[in-house]
Amino acid sequence: MFKQISQKYSGGCFFLLRQQEDVVVFLGTAFLVHELGYLLTATYLMEENYEGLMVGRPSNPEAFSPLSLDIVQAIPVEVVKADHTTNTALLHFTKPPIIDTPDHMVGNIESVQLGSSVLGFGFPFGHEDLQNLAVQSGIIASKVSLRDSVNLFLFDRAMHTGMAGGPLVNYDDGRVIGIMMGLFVPKEEGGDFLRGTQPGYETSFSYAISIEYGKAMLEDLGLFLR
Secondary structure (H helix, E strand, O other), X not given: OHHHHHHHHHOOEEEEEEEEOOEEEEEEEXXXXXXXOEEEEEHHHHOOOOOOEEEEOOOOOOOOOOXXXXXXXXXXXXXXXXXXOOOEEEEEEOOOOOOOOOOOXXXXXXXXXXXXXXXXXXXXXXXXXXXXXXXXXXXEEEEEEOOOOOEEEEEOOOOOHHHOOOEEEEOOOOEEEEEEEEEOEEOOXXXXXXXXXXXXXXXXXXXXXXXXXXXXXXXXXXXXXX
């Protein structure tokens, strides 16, 4: 089952890039969510600068890849919607390529139970020019609702920064339940969260924002998922 889920999503995961003059900068991960060329990612990765955004992917995720890709085949994307409260962003290819989109992608978050096995997809070391897709397993450790009613899943793995924006997939049905964000570190006063770590405060938990917010963005555009 792990292998089938990996094959289902590996072709739809992209590294998110920004063109800055003659330099291409790695930002994180994005993933295809609709056959008309829509992708989801984490809003904070773009730092409110939506210019020069592109996505790319390895030609063959199953192959051994070099540590650095000197030539990246990148596809321009535009930001359709960006919500800073839920940290969810919907992107769209400016010229949609022909890419197979898996059926039955979005899961039912209400059915996810503590202890459920999950898989995360992304490019953990993209900031170090290692642009290989990686698959990371874990379990759902907790389900948290923040003060502003934003729902998120905690899972028991410390994810690397390049995985942010990638899909968190429920092993039971092979469907996406969240968008991965980063390490979970609650503030001292409780109830909120920060990306990364604080001095002297280490955590082995990461979190993903519920997929429900990305699904709502698509439905606002009159697009529905199979």
